[in-house]
Amino acid sequence: MTLPLTGSVPEMYSSDHLLALPRSRGVARPGIEALATAWFPEAGWVSEPSSGPAERPMAGARFRGVVPDDVRRPGVLRLTEGVEVVGPFVVPAPQSLALDLASSVAELWAVRVAHRSRDRLPAEVDDRDGLARVFAAGLPDDVELRVLRWMVAAARKVGGTLFVDGAVPLAPEPAAAVDLTLYSAQALTPDAALGSLQTVVPGARVVEVVERPDRLVDYALDGETAYDGALRVVVRKVDVVPAVLGALDWREYGPFAYRMSWVPADPYELEVEEPSGLHLIARSRMRASVARLASVLQGRAAGVLVDDGGFEVTSAEVDERIAAVSTARFWV
DSSP states (O other): OOOOOOSOOOGGGTTSEEEEEEOOBSBOOOOHHHHHHHHOTTOEEEEOOBSSOOOOOBOSSTTTTBEEOTTOBOEEEEEETTEEEEEEEEEOHHHHHHTTOSSSSEEEEEEEESOOOOOBOOOSSOOTTSHHHHTTTOBOOHHHHHHHHHHHHHHHHHTOEEEETTTEEEOOOGGGOOOEEEEESOOOOHHHHHHHHHTTSTTOEEEEEEEOTTSOEEEEEEEEOSSSOEEEEEEEEOSOOOGGGGGSOGGGOOSEEEEEEEEOSSGGGGGSSSOOHHHHHHHHHHHHHHHHHHHHHHHHHOOEEEETTSOEEOHHHHHHHHHHTTTOOOOO
């Protein structure tokens, strides 16, 4: 991705992390508030964006022409203690195209972290998001690192881009999000769940069954393919559910977690920024396969789907994943 990296933003935003999110088109995407509360349940508006005169434009070559919406005044969203999100500022079509965003019009948000410390030891391994590379000299403290990971997850969810310290770009690839978890009030038997998995991987089998004191069972299923790795399903009764479910009526989900994950031929490639071409081909097929299985399981057990970024997944998003490789085939 080619980005215009010269120039600067106004002084008040010059050192903030910036999050560019495309405006929704086609499949509806969550807005900034929904993205925030999925990770930070305490998040809330200090002042909402409102009608009023436009603020001064974002200056500098990188954001030349970026201005707040002409009928809105930027608001302030408190993410957590010491962290605020300010915006939105509108990114017109030319800048959106330059940023390679998933829409011709985008919104820019400044994420302000009151306290920063970069004196922690750097990561010892690579990561798929590039944070270890960006902070090779030393990782941020816990609060800032959590905020940055949220920004990465949010950008991946909607096809956005973030700029660390307002300068270093990271554009997480949405297609890298493969795994899904169904939270349901219904406990399918191992045989029932296996039947669902076998509609996607015919040779799937039960590989583990553990009896619980409450007479229920935890279990695991594996669907091995010849070239694309395995589709693994682990079913557990859990005590803690993702924060995003807290915004829903408790009757919409339950304590039974059906975790559907892809185990590639070389699991190490899940943790690198630039995996091999063969990995990407297999990932594309297995992403669709996981989505197909999720659709089947949700049809049988109801419940709510959550992706590996901690965000709710709608049926339209599931269909979109399936359609992305509607003509693909994988070997079993």
